[in-house]
Amino acid sequence: MIGTRALKTLEFDKVRAQVATYCTSSLGNHAISELVPKTEFDQVKALLDEMDEGLSILRIKANVPLGGIFDIRPHAKRAQIGGMLSPQELMEISSTIRASRIFREFIEDIEEEGDIQIPHFSQKKSEIPILTGLQHEINSCIDDNAAVMDSASSELRSIRQQLRAQEGRVREKLASLTRGSNASKMLSDSIVTIRNDRFVLPVKQEYRSHYGGIVHDQSASGQTLYIEPEAVVQANNEIHRLKAKEKVEIQKILIHLSALVQEVAHELFGLVRLLGEIDAILAKAKYGQANKCTMPVMNNDGYIKLTKARHPLLPIESAVANDIEFGSDITAIVITGPNTGGKTVTLKTVGLCTLMAQAGIPVPALDGSELAVFTQLFADIGDEQSIEQSLSTFSSHMVNIVEILKEFDDQSLVLFDELGAGTDPQEGAALAISILDEVHGRGARVMATTHYPELKAYGYNRPGVVNASVEFNVETLSPTYKLLIGVPGRSNAFEISTRLGLPENIIENAKAYTGTDRHEVDAMIASLEESRRKAEADAERSHHLMVEAETLQKDLDEKLREYEETKEELVKRAKEKARKLVEEAKREAEEVIDELHKMQINANKAIKEHEIIDARKRLEEAAPKENRVLKKQRQVNARAVKLQKGDEVKVISYGQKGTLIEQVSDHQWVVQLGILKMKIDTSDLEYVKPEKTKETVNVSAVRNRDSNVKLELDLRGERYEDAMVRTEKYLDDAMLSNYPRVSIIHGKGTGALRQGIQALLKRHRGVKSYRFGEAGEGGYGVTVVELK
Template sequence: MIAQRALKTLEYDKIIDKVSKYCTNTLGKVAIEQLEPKVTLIEVNALLDEMDEALSILRVKGSVPLGGIFDIRPASKRAQIGGVLSPSELMEISSTIRASRIFREFIEDIVALEDISIPAFIAKKEEIPMLTGLQNEINSCIDENANVADSASVALRSIRQSLRMQEGRVRDKLASLTRGANAAKMLSDTIITIRNDRFVIPVKAEYRSHYGGVVHDQSSSGQTLYIEPDSVVQSNNEISSLKAKEKAEIDRILAELSAKVQEVAHELFVLVQLLGQIDMIFAKAKFGQANKCSKPLMNDDGYIKITQAKHPLLDPETAVANDIEFGKEYTAIVITGPNTGGKTVTLKTVGLFTMMAQAGIPIPALDGSQMAVFDQIFSDIGDEQSIEQSLSTFSSHMVNIVDILKKFDDQSLVLFDELGAGTDPQEGASLAIAILDEVHGRGARVMATTHYPELKAYGYNRDAVINASVEFDVETLSPTYRLLIGVPGRSNAFEISKRLGLPEHIIETSKAYVGTETHEVESMIASLDESRRAAEKDAEESARLLAEAQTLQADLDARLQEYEDRKEELDKKAKEKAKKIVEAAKQEAEAVIDELHKMRINANKVVKEHEIIDARKRLDEAAPKENRILKKQRQLNERAQELKKGDEVKVVSYGQKGVLIDKTSNGEWIVQIGILKMKIEEDDLQYIKPEKEKQTVNVSSVRGREAVKLELDLRGERYEDALMRTEKYIDDALLSNYHRVSIIHGKGTGALRKGVQELLKRHPRVKSYNFGEASEGGYGVTIAELK
């Protein structure tokens, strides 16, 4: 159980208020307002897993259908005890049931997707009661305007038909009176109106006797009387009678529907509770999305490691991010330094993050952050005075600290702000040290802030305790709010005074009054601070170089793998082609040998010269085709112009076109074939002479190919622009002899992905396409094979 004082001082209620703004209905807001941090690891992980599933759903679908949900518990309760519900109450029940059915179908659609796992929401879907029958019965009786429909019963339809006919007769009779010869003179206005549920006409007072009947009302001046003429009194009576019957029938229908609600009142309570929980879970996820939060890893070992944490109630654009870690090597942190430096913000960040995590709310820190589950959280924060009890600030703090010391244990997180403040500095520092020893000694995780210089050495004299401070920029005379763990707070009074213009001799005189030990401590702190800055600078440079190296390594690995795959494919094709050529040559040679053999047998037969020549020619042609091509190519190259960089050639052995990039020292050419660069002997190259009209185009295409990448990133593009870019990119890739390209469209709503794949499906030069592997981007990337 988290102490209520801690919830208040750490401003947990403000976080709840921020999260509740993302709810879509009052049920979710009520659920959020009642949300308190859990104190067991199983419960906390369950809450965070639900929230993480909601985040996954929002990433895939963008939104969740939770509209049309009402708090129907009061109406259900009245029906449960025999009350009759109004049409609007029944419509709210119907709408809520309909919303639950839509949400069930929404979850079922998501389950059909293979790349998302939502076991918690599947379980909640199964718990939602199926009350479609009640919804249909209500809808058949109550229309969308919350009125009882004519179709609710045969009797009601008959009564309303009679009522409409009777009202029509009355209107006709009164209309004839308003159109009479003297109507303009006797009537204040030629209209028919209603008073006391009776049809009447406005008659001037002096002509009252002319129409007779009953006066139901008069104007404020008394000049106009609203009279029900004798001729329609009986008809109006009939209308009143029919309206009474209509009301009785409506009451009967509403009572019947209310009885049906009574039968399922318990299921309706369950439904409302589940829908409120679901709305609350999605509100947490939306809060996390909007504030760049992450799901922390939880443990029950008291270990906290937060990376780039920002206080959730501060402006995320200006708040300073800090790394905070404790709970293993050291279980207590003492933050020293001047006031207004951000010590209290750091303290509140740790406490509030812990409460948020234990309530299943994501925290504004980077992925991989770890939080601990504590049985109790205690805090003594703020400069409070108890006027009623006539307590000073110090006394008020002591009352709270005494209460904490009675209740905490080794599973508690204890936060002290300005421990020992408000009394004599020496006594306050002594008390602070003693209290820290007590809390830390009993195994609790503790963070404390103080401005007492005596506590600067506290972390050096005790095991598992570390000092920390909040950085102060002497140049700008302002705090940077960066937490420095391992470095105690440094006094900057002399430096600040000097920068503000205090005479040097006064500063030197004041330094003489400071003890030797203080000088040594300040020098030690300054040295630590300088070393820290140097280490941070080196670490940043190392991280940058490492990131660059990793990026380069990944790119080289990808290119090497692509080259190996392409090489293996080309080798396989070459071997298959060579095998076929050898087989064909072998068959032809055997046929020639067989024919010569027959000639030898028939030696007595005169063999003509041209037959021998033909046989020799066939035997020569039986040699593998590649050998003949290379021989012919050598002859062509001898006659052709000299090959040079930039020439377009055909690699005879592969049957592929390419561009000459450079010539090696041993006479081989480096040829760009699509995405591959290969070393090819000059004898295997055939110069392709371009047509005059195409020379300019070919030069520009060679240059253009150098700029064409293997992937096209469409994320953030408008739909029409993205499709135009895709079509142009396919053409550029084909000109570059690419056989395989990647188109990155992201997951999003799926509209762009569908449009891109429809374009690829229609393109005549696209052989096939499919989604990328998980390492390539999965459903966010489409891989196209080109002809």
């Protein structure tokens, strides 16, 4: 188990608080507040898989129905020991059972669709107890406003009927008094009011004796007395008696319902636990979506690889993303450099991402990141000065480090911030090296920060250890917070002082005191940084060129593919067109010959056989050819565009006049040439004379948004069969109106109408998707439909 000290030091509670804001119920909030990182690989893997399933559900459904859930554990516990529950408590129990039923049906719908696999959610769904009977029993007695309904029992209905009748009689009696001849003079106001649960009249003080009866109250000025007249005292007493009787009957009903809750109290505890877990899982998924987090790959080998990782508690827009990799060949990283450079943020990023992953929370890094499951995580970070224990910063750090050295093992991640600080630099550096040797030597994964120059050479002298630093921009005199693996940090004190205006002679004298070795080390570090920057710039340019080349290659391949497809399609169309033209010409020729044969027979062989042969030849030669359409004839086509059915035209290639019968396409007409009907290209036609203009009317049967179709359909109170018919017709009308989205109001009720409506939506050809309404749209009483 991860120690509470590490959780507090790394501020894991703040991450939990951020995740909790995405919960939809107090149950989810409670589950997140108790969330701690797991240390067993299988448990961690299961937590992340659950969260990943939640992400998948949110991607395809956007909204998960978890409204109406209450923490009903106190209610169930009180019922368990024989207590009587209030109508409000019973209503909350009913609402929670109903929410669990809706969620169960929601998961069943996803399983039926089969778009994603959700084994963990399916398992939780199967564990949800079915308590529909209790829900219906409560709903038959308690309404949505937590009031006991008349239908709760026949006795209660009878009592309330008597009560309403009695109250009506009293009101009528008092109302008659307010309408009396002297009422306006003796009453402060002509109304019937209530004081001490008794119907009274507001009587002016001087006319108190006129009405008799009992004074129940008076105004602040004392000028108005609220009197129960003698005439209604007995009637009011009867109302009180009926109300007492009503109260007794309500208690009987509540005791009966509480006994039913008592019988299933154990199942209710399990239901609350499951709903809290489900809400917490979905909250993690929503947190991941909102903060651009991903699910890391987990291993049991101590290997960490974070790609573009950000500190979880820093704003996305300002946090600097870093690549961090160690735990395989390299098991220790020593980050050197000046203060305020971002070294501590790097430690916390690694520590927090590890804790988040082991708690099933997605981490703020790119896809492909990998983290290890550690049995223990230790963090010595920050100013640990203890005034209460009279310990200095160094002493307090040492107390913490001693505890770490007692407990860590080769399955631990250890984070040291400013190791050895707060004491003599030489002794502090020596202690830091010795502590690192001990932790690294026993196989733990360790990250440490320090500003001691002696540790810059540590990574070069120890196998499995690498130096790192946080980049500092000398030009702007500020850190870039970018982690540089393999490059030790340097102080930059001389460069900073020069830019701030310190005299050159003072800086040169200071350099003389630092020694040759120091100059050589700084020169080496500067050279490494320059080489790294050049390599990164070259790599960036190469990457851009490669991306551009790949994009260009894809574009060329796509254009070539489109060209080949277009060419094949055009050739295919041309061949098909030619074939049809030939077949049509032959068919029409045969028709002409048949006509001529008939004419020959009817004309007593007046037409000779050679004339028929000549006609066939002429028809074969009359087949339309592109080279016969002269430039002048193509110019006529500009006028032919406006040709209409019934116009008289001249077929240029035949030199014959004819009449337009019908337009086959934009470029072809059927023309009546004597007894022949032929398909002729528009370019081969010449307009002869206008025919009588025939007015054409274009009728559009397609409705537009000016129609009276509303954006919502209210089915509350409708019979089931009528509602189905209305819904189907409404969807057709909405599609004709080109609506992208409509709402169907079916209410909450028993859920039968909602289920029927959503079953119809699932099979309707025009429905793209549907969901329950948001809180501001009507919740589960409304289904929002996306139309195709």
